[in-house]
Every structure is written in structure tokens, then in C-alpha cells.
Amino acid sequence: MSLTELSGGSTPEPATATETPARPARRTSPFGALLLRLHFYAGILVAPFLVVAALTGLAYTTTPQLDSILYSDQLTVAQVGDRPLPLADQVGAARNAHPEGSITTVQPGEGDRTTRVTFALPELGDKQHTVYVDPYTAQVQGQLTTWFGSTPATTWLDDLHRNLHLGVVGRHYSELAASWLWVLALGGVILWWRRRSASRATARHLLVPDLSAGKGVRRTRGWHATTGIWLTVGLLFLSATGLTWSRYAGANFGAGLDALSARAPEISTSLTTVPDEPAETGGGHHEASGAGGVVESAAFDRVVAAARTAGLDGPVEIAPAAEAGSAWTVTQVDNTWPVAKDRVAVDPAGGQVTARSDFADWPLLAKLSGLGIQAHMGILFGPVNQILLAALALGLLCVIVWGYRMWWQRRPTRADRRALAGTPPPRGGVRGMPLWVLLIGVPVTVAIGWALPLFGITLLAFLVIDVVVGAVSRRRRPAVVPTSPAPAGS
Known part of the structure; x- marks a missing residue:
């Protein structure tokens, strides 16, 4: 609210020629x-x-509806198939369409949603290139420059609201x-x-x-x-x-x-044993590149399968390790109520879950802060x-x-x-x-x-x-000269 009680009774309302004289102003504490x-x-x-x-x-x-209008070709598929192709095929198709950069995240498509493969490039700064792949045909449907997953239109309106560009x-x-x-x-x-x-x-x-x-x-x-x-x-x-x-x-x-140790807890990505070579798989896809170097595309299927087995259902995001010899992370990214934000760390070579962090175990302030931000952005409900x-x-x-x-x-x-x-x-x-x-x-x-x-x-x-x-006003105010009472009988 703003400007409530502008008058507050401290100054009388203006009188007109037809109105009765205004009552004295009510004394205010x-x-x-x-x-x-x-x-x-x-x-x-x-x-x-x-x-x-x-x-x-x-x-x-209006950004969710705006995205659906402007980017429906990238965000959704025209026809939902019986079952998605292996994630390795989808990631390989994205890599063929975007040879440069390193893969930072992959969001497998479900239902009519496309798979999103995000690439980081130094010249983009804090933005990324996201390649959208049909999960049922492995056909690339387009590419957008995104900001933490947000489309160009959403990013533009977000910047407008936060800092007016x-x-x-x-x-x-x-x-x-x-x-x-x-x-x-x-x-x-x-x-x-x-x-x-x-x-x-x-x-x-x-x-x-x-x-x-x-x-x-x-x-x-x-x-x-x-x-x-x-x-x-x-x-x-x-x-x-x-x-x-x-x-x-x-x-x-x-x-x-x-100071209160109330942030969302970090998840450990350390591995007790690090294999010298990636595990061999039938198919032998070696196209995906994570932040830590070249990794096999088949690792994406192993990692997401391990996360599903661990109970992470719904939309998830896979992040290859930031450095070689570390576990990958899989995070639930369902921000609608009830939110799903559990995370697991998975050894990409063997597919074993090495660490887990559940939203239910977060400190209360971290939960409230996360939920509050989602509600402020209009996506919680x-x-x-x-x-x-x-x-x-x-x-x-x-x-x-x-x-x-x-x-x-x-x-x-x-x-x-x-x-x-x-x-x-x-x-x-x-x-x-x-x-x-x-x-x-x-x-x-x-x-x-x-x-x-x-x-x-x-x-x-x-x-x-x-x-x-106030000081200037008092200095400009004319002084009131007291007058002596008139003599009696004058």
C-alpha cells in the first residue's frame, strides 16, 4: 500500500462557498x-x-503463456511418441547440431516437452545455448540463447523488472x-x-x-x-x-x-575410487562433453536410470561433473506445488548413487526462501x-x-x-x-x-x-509583533 491516509485528519478539507465552515482539526498524537x-x-x-x-x-x-506462443516449436513436440529414445542419442544429436562448447545440463523431455541440452561458451558470459531435441525422434527442433533455462523473452522481461536493462x-x-x-x-x-x-x-x-x-x-x-x-x-x-x-x-x-547455517545444503560429488578409463558400453557414444572434459554419451542414460531408481521422479536436470573424477548430479526441477527438489550424486562410470540431499532435510529458512522466490516469480502454484x-x-x-x-x-x-x-x-x-x-x-x-x-x-x-x-520556512516566516492591549475606556 502507498499513500494511505494522506489527509489523516491533520489538515482540514478545503471548503467551498456552499459548505459550512470546517470543523477544527482533530488533535493527532x-x-x-x-x-x-x-x-x-x-x-x-x-x-x-x-x-x-x-x-x-x-x-x-505473462511469461509462461508468452513462451508457449513464441517458442512452441522449440519447447514442445508436434506428436508424442510411445517411448523416448535413449538419452545418449538425443545428446548426440544436440552435439552434432552444436559442436562448440561444453554441456552443462541436460533436461530429458517428458510428455510433449522437448529434451533440453545446454552448452556453455566463454563468449556468452552467464548465458548459454540451449538445443531442443524431440525425445521420440532425436530431431533437433531449434536453439535459443538462454539464461539459467529462461527463454530470450522471459530473460528480457526479467531484466526489465529487476534492473530496467x-x-x-x-x-x-x-x-x-x-x-x-x-x-x-x-x-x-x-x-x-x-x-x-x-x-x-x-x-x-x-x-x-x-x-x-x-x-x-x-x-x-x-x-x-x-x-x-x-x-x-x-x-x-x-x-x-x-x-x-x-x-x-x-x-x-x-x-x-x-551465520545461521540455513542455506540449502551442498551435495558431495567426490568419488572414493576413480576409474582410469570410462566404462565400456555397447553403442560406444563418445560425443558429450562436460565441464570436466570428454565423457561418453551413454553415461547420461546410466546416471538418469540410477536417479529414477533412487526415487527422483518427474522433471529432472542432469549436470555432468565440473571436473574429471567427480560424480554427476541429478536434481528434480519441478517448481510447482508440491515442489520436488531432491538431488542425488551418481558415479557416471558405474551408475552408483554416491550422495543424496532431500528437500525435506533443508533448513527451514532455506525452504521458505526457495518457495518464496518461486511464488514471487509466479511459478509455485x-x-x-x-x-x-x-x-x-x-x-x-x-x-x-x-x-x-x-x-x-x-x-x-x-x-x-x-x-x-x-x-x-x-x-x-x-x-x-x-x-x-x-x-x-x-x-x-x-x-x-x-x-x-x-x-x-x-x-x-x-x-x-x-x-x-523547515528551517528555511521558519526563517522566511514573518515575525508576529505582539500588540499592547488598548487602554481601558478608549
Whole structure:
């Protein structure tokens, strides 16, 4: 939520010639005044970043359907056969079509999905070439430049959402939006709760806009606030999960996971005995090349068979060893709920499972982080996840538009004091705070600012600018000269 409670009762609504004089402004507690002013300025200044994040995130929710339209020839087969050909034949076909580079991963095709063979090349950087093979005919159906399995369209929209295609500098926009989103959402809930409690409204009125209010700021505020209440949980989720892979806050989050030993466990790929030569197989395919050098294509069939025997069903990804004499890994890659993320390490020569790591054994924080990222990307619950994210993005856009509309509706309209927008809530919240609140609140705010650096820096900037503007305003304000009372009887 953003810009909730823009008025907050701190400044009276503009009166017209036909209206009765406005009632005196309701006295606001120091905490309410401070929160209202922070919410106002943060909403005005951060909302543009949230608009960009909402629009680009809304576009990203369409990527599964967009991939199906743009890349159906590569991703799916025209006709599903009775049974797939040996994986060695499919990998060999991909190697013939793409002689350069080393194979980093192979995802065997199932149903109408093609087999994906990914090649790494130094000139591609962190991207790869993925060759798509019909698992029933071993015919190559195409090749795409991918990024961790994502198609070019998905990669483009992902970069747009994360950094606006500006690289590292662009990541600051999305981290700034995520850093302030939870502050605006929680602040709006508190302000709306205080207003509704002061008017003795029932809990139902927190979730339903006051439709009896006439046109103007009261009706806009009702839609703005109640919509924000409905979105709060989702917005807090987006803020938290977005921060986990941001540049600065994400690094602090990762350091916290390391300190708590809460990352997903690594799987050992060491082999106690390393054969001098690859095991001989009938067929003798020697085309596949892993990161550690040349390996036989038939090893893919041995490795995937061992993983299936070990209980890894559904979609899997095979990764040849990073160096010679190490085990290959097979990982479940079903990211829809319930997720399947178990992994095994397999000796490619003999087909024995040498190590195992199950998702059920991951630390709780690692599980929550992994699931949160999948839900943020819209793939955890399939189309339902996409719809929920799209609704959150559209709702956030509506809340922001209503917030700016309130700012405009509260502008002075009298001829002697016209303005383009409403005045901000008054200062003085900090000065009225009890000492014990400051002794607790300041260290907590500093700690949050350290954990979320962009939040801390921008909050400090808001405070400095506000203090400077206040000082300048007081200096320009004309001094009030006290007048002596008139003599009695004059």
C-alpha cells in the first residue's frame, strides 16, 4: 500500500462557498503525526518506483503463456511418441547440431516437452545455448540463447523488472521499491486503523470503503485505504521476497543465512575410487562433453536410470561433473506445488548413487526462501500464482493512483491561496515523542537501515531535507509583533 491516509485528519478539507465552515482539526498524537508525515513523503517520492515495479512485474506474469506462443516449436513436440529414445542419442544429436562448447545440463523431455541440452561458451558470459531435441525422434527442433533455462523473452522481461536493462545501476530502483513497500503498507494499515478506531467504526468498515461518503477526498481515501488493507499480506510478501535477492539487502540476507547455517545444503560429488578409463558400453557414444572434459554419451542414460531408481521422479536436470573424477548430479526441477527438489550424486562410470540431499532435510529458512522466490516469480502454484500476482500489481497501481488523487483533491482552491497539490502534514511529531520511545525507536530504525541500506540512506535523506526545508520556512516566516492591549475606556 502507498499513500494511505494522506489527509489523516491533520489538515482540514478545503471548503467551498456552499459548505459550512470546517470543523477544527482533530488533535493527532506525536506518533500518528510522525507516521502520517513519513507515509506522505515516502508515498509521494517512492510511488513512482513502485509503479515501474508493478508494471514490469505485471508483464512478467505473462511469461509462461508468452513462451508457449513464441517458442512452441522449440519447447514442445508436434506428436508424442510411445517411448523416448535413449538419452545418449538425443545428446548426440544436440552435439552434432552444436559442436562448440561444453554441456552443462541436460533436461530429458517428458510428455510433449522437448529434451533440453545446454552448452556453455566463454563468449556468452552467464548465458548459454540451449538445443531442443524431440525425445521420440532425436530431431533437433531449434536453439535459443538462454539464461539459467529462461527463454530470450522471459530473460528480457526479467531484466526489465529487476534492473530496467541498466545493469547493476538499475538494480537500485527495484531494491528501493522493495525496501519501502513494507513500510508504506504497514504504515497505511496503522493510520487507517487509528482513523477508523477514532470514529468507532466496526472491523467490517476497515475492509469495506465508506460508500456513503460524498464525492471528494473522503471517498477516494476509503477506496485507497480499504484496497490497501486487502493487499497488505501480498505486498509484504513481495517486499520480503524481492529483498532476498536484491543487491545490498540481499547480501545481508545471505550473510544471515550463512551465520545461521540455513542455506540449502551442498551435495558431495567426490568419488572414493576413480576409474582410469570410462566404462565400456555397447553403442560406444563418445560425443558429450562436460565441464570436466570428454565423457561418453551413454553415461547420461546410466546416471538418469540410477536417479529414477533412487526415487527422483518427474522433471529432472542432469549436470555432468565440473571436473574429471567427480560424480554427476541429478536434481528434480519441478517448481510447482508440491515442489520436488531432491538431488542425488551418481558415479557416471558405474551408475552408483554416491550422495543424496532431500528437500525435506533443508533448513527451514532455506525452504521458505526457495518457495518464496518461486511464488514471487509466479511459478509455485501455476496459473493461480500468476493471477494472484497480476491482481496484486493491478491493486497496487490503483492504490497509488488514488493516493495521488487525494493529494490533488486536497489542494487549496481559494483565489488567495491556490496550489497544485495539497499541503503536507505538519511537522513536530518527533519533538512530541516521549524520551523512552526515542531511546527504543532510534536504535531499531538504525538497525533496520543497516539491514536495508537503501531504505536507511533514503530515510536519512528525507529527514535531512525536511529539516532544511523547515528551517528555511521558519526563517522566511514573518515575525508576529505582539500588540499592547488598548487602554481601558478608549
